Amino acid sequence: MDPFWEKVILIVVDKFLLAVAGSGIAYLLAVAIERYRRNQAMVLELGKLRAQAYCRLLGFLGEQQWLISALLSEGRRTEKNSATIDGFLERLNSSVEEMNKSGARDIGLLDQSLGGRLGAYYDMVHAIEKYGVAELSETEREERRKRLSELHEDVIAYLPPLPKP
Numbered sequence: 001m002d003p004f005w006e007k008v009i010l011i012v013v014d015k016f017l018l019a020v021a022g023s024g025i026a027y028l029l030a031v032a033i034e035r036y037r038r039n040q041a042m043v044l045e046l047g048k049l050r051a052q053a054y055c056r057l058l059g060f061l062g063e064q065q066w067l068i069s070a071l072l073s074e075g076r077r078t079e080k081n082s083a084t085i086d087g088f089l090e091r092l093n094s095s096v097e098e099m100n101k102s103g104a105r106d107i108g109l110l111d112q113s114l115g116g117r118l119g120a121y122y123d124m125v126h127a128i129e130k131y132g133v134a135e136l137s138e139t140e141r142e143e144r145r146k147r148l149s150e151l152h153e154d155v156i157a158y159l160p161p162l163p164k165p
Helices: 004-076 082-109 112-131 136-157
Strands: none
Touching: 004 082, 004 112, 004 136, 082 112, 112 136
16 A cells, blocks of 8 residues: 555544544533533522521521510419410410421421421420420520520521522
C-alpha cells in the first residue's frame, strides 16, 4: 500500500477514535448533569415538604403556647373561672391530638434533635393537662412560660428566613 493511503487511513482512524472518545465523554457528562439536576429537584421538593412540616408544627405550638399561657394566667380554679379553664384544657387536648396526628405523618421530615425538644414539650403539656395549674407557684408558672417560649424559638430557628413584607 502506498504511504499516502496509509497516512490517510491513519488520519481517518485517529479522527474516528477521537470522535468516539469525545462522544463518550460528552455522554458521561450529560448523564452526570442529569443526575445532578434530578438530585437538586428532589432536594428542593424535600425542602419544601420539610418547611411545610415545620410550619404546621409551628402553628400547633403557637396555638398551644397561647392556650398554656392563658391557663397559667388564670391560675387557681375558682367557681368563676372553672368553665374557662375547662374550655382551655379541652382546646389544648384537641390541639395536642391534632399535632400528634400531623407529627406521625411528618415524622420523617423533622430532625431527630427536634424530637428531644418536643418530648420535653409533651411532658410539660401533659403535666398541665393532668395536674392543672392550680398547684403551681408563680415562679413555676413563669418557668413553664419560659420553657414554652424557648421551644417555640428553637422551632423557628429551623425554618429558613422569611422575607419581610
